[in-house]
Amino acid sequence: MRILDHLWISILRTIVSYSILMIVTLWLGKQVNGNRNYYNFALSITIGSFIANMGFDYKLNFFTMLAAFLSLICIYFIFSLLSSRSRILRKWLSGRPSIIMEQGKILDSNMKKIRYTLDDLNQQLRQQGIFDIAEVEYAVLEVSGKLSVLKKERYQPLVKKDVFPANIQSNRILPIELIMDGVAIDKNFHEPFSNQWLDQQLKQRKLQMKDIQYAVISSNGSLFVDLFADGLTSPTDME
Structure with a gap:
């Protein structure tokens, strides 16, 4: 009888754990699925360990494990939020190519x-x-x-x-990021793409740096600029 009880408890815990995993995965989005950086990869491994223990190890208290699991998700969410607003933090957490x-x-x-x-x-x-x-x-x-x-x-x-x-151009360059999240990337400025050159380009386009989400010199030497305000009344949503 005890073995049967453990069997049903294990099945119930597995169902609940898997349901929680699906909800959390949908909430976090595609970042975790892609393992695009260090902390996404670490989170994926840790989530698997948590779900396995919550589902199969009936000796562990389910609600204690659930509390620890939700705490981990909250920590990840906070770091993701902070890194999305800070390029320096994003560099340390996500790494660089x-x-x-x-x-x-x-x-x-x-x-x-x-x-x-x-x-x-x-x-x-x-x-x-x-x-x-x-x-x-x-x-x-x-x-x-x-x-x-x-x-x-x-x-x-x-x-x-x-x-x-x-x-056709014979000389191609690696794209050079000049502005990210409204902040100039000073180390990337060099001739012929200097600060003065960028200021001139922005004046010609009647733009201010604070309005620019991303500006990059493409491989053909042209300047690509994307604004925070996209101006799209009905953007396409594939979700």
Whole structure:
């Protein structure tokens, strides 16, 4: 009889724990599912441990585990809220991408810092269908562990603008972020993209820095600006 009681208790705890997990996952959104940074990955592992113990270990008090689980979720939510408002905190919590290749050159010093080997690089290039490293212009290792690659222009797929030779540029650069969340990223300013150049660009567009959510120099050297006020009366919602 005792074994049967434990069986039903375990089933009931599992159902409740799984239901709580589904509610929390829907509330937190896609960030946890993607494991895009360090604390998302840590949270995913910890949530799995909590749910397993809540569901199967009947020796542990369910409500004590539930309280600890909800406390963890609250801590995560607070850190997510703070990091969304602070670029410095976001850098420490989420980490930063690492440039592995620049202008076709392998940056071995950057690779050593993150303990990333040539075998790792070649493997991830092959997974993207790149078997010749000479095709790569830029390679960036994202915080998620995935490798983002920009091929040299002569190896890129043909698009409409390539039909017109005047649009083809021989020199491409890695995008340079100048403004994020209304704050200038001072370390990224250098010639020809100086503070004075940016001020001139903003004056021409009749914009102020506090109104800009994101400004970046794209790979073709043009300035992309996105405002806090999108001006969309009915934005598309895919949820």
